[in-house]
Amino acid sequence: MTTPSRRRLVGVSTKMYFSAARTRDYVQQVKELLSTTPHLLDEVDVFIIPDHITLASVIGQLEGTKVLTGAQDAFYESAGAFTGEVSPAVLAEVGCRIVELGHAERHRLFGETDEDTARKAAAAAQNGMIPLVCIGECTQGEVSVAVDECRVQVEFVMAAVSDGAEVILAYEPVWAIGAAQPAAAEYVVDVAQRLRGLDCVQKREGVTRLLYGGSAGPGLFEKLKTGVDGLFLGRFAHDPSQFYKTIQEVATA
Template sequence: MSTPSGGLPPGRPRRRIVGVSMKMYFSAGRTSSYVSSVLALLSAPDVPASLADIDIFIIPDHVTLSGVAHQVGTAASPLARSVLVGAQDCHWEDAGAFTGEVSAAVLAEVGCRLVELGHAERKRLFGETDKTAAEKAKAVVRNGMIPLVCVGELSRGEVSVAAEEVMVQVSSVLEAVGEEAEVVLAYEPVWAIGAAEPAPVEYVCEVVKKLRESKEVRGRNGITRVVYGGSAGPGLFEKLAGELDGLFLGRFAHEPGQFYQTLREVAEA
């Protein structure tokens, strides 16, 4: 699997990308076991060649991140070794008197390649804002990593209204990081997070289509990929593949076999 680049040659399609966040569900031991199982599946002799055509990421907690980076770096196959290790958050400054915070510079130093930012839980529980996410995204890009920025409307309504609400969040981040930076947008309607079913396919595709048509997204020189999150599971991506570049998975993918199944679906859709 090739390393994601900051831009695309004309006519080259965006690489699909799919991954999972463990939030705060896993113990350290379970994280290690889970990652070992996923890497073993990716290193198996019968792994489909199509998996080399997508980007795969795993986002553990901060405590286990360096251990996961070591597991990935010493995996048995090139495919497994190319998995992007992510972090669930970072601070907007690289160093300073910020007790309890995590530096993007240190994350990059220990092998982190991608950082999740702006999740609805952090906004609801810790008072983070679009401006906070934008400042953190700048730190991520400054340190050579990819910001995975969560965006989404609070409640379901008209597509045009949802797109406007999401675009405010998107614009803040894209303006902060500049035109050359690679960004992954995780479209997660807040009302669909943790729900029994994902948001309706037609609704998701219409919102994302409006995002792609915006001058902020359309006019950028770097890659801007859009993935769907919010109760995502098996069989979903095939319905979204026309507009979406991948999936951001949660608890469904906390079982290695189910995660691997979804990777195959995204690669082969």
């Protein structure tokens, strides 16, 4: 089967670090930087994932641009008596394009399982959005051990999501999240290439893109480009100029 084409992709999650005012200023600064080199967005997809409260306003700010807006989570049902949860149908209705799911913090703090993540990914895809599913091993060790741990997570998702839906996998070794340095480039590339070779990925009709996250920043993508399609950034990209610099590098590497 012919592998669907994959555009490069780079994005950031603000988690719960920003105030509403800072989110507004941040998005405006990113927009202004990108407007100086509009051709960049012909080469790479860019996304911003703010908190739920500011999501609708960020979608409004980015209207008319090619920048995608994402949500940090969504429930696995589209409607019903689920007090406090976020409906994927409503996210899609207001213009959300990507839903981040399965982050290590969701597992650690809220007890979410791989099955929960897979159900959420299926709901996001059913509502026309792209599930961005975080995967990763808990402890640093051998590549084969990392792949075995990640394989279970990937297989859950691919079994739940329709075969033709686009999926983004964000490979984030749990031990590297928030660390001073990212995982070694050779290690990441090896893990990524083996994950891309899994039957459940290879045999899909839909596009499956693979990002690296975990202390990612400028200068890293050049070392990883043979294994991944882009980067998923955290606190380093909370500086708009650093985010822009990384977008440039991913687009031109």
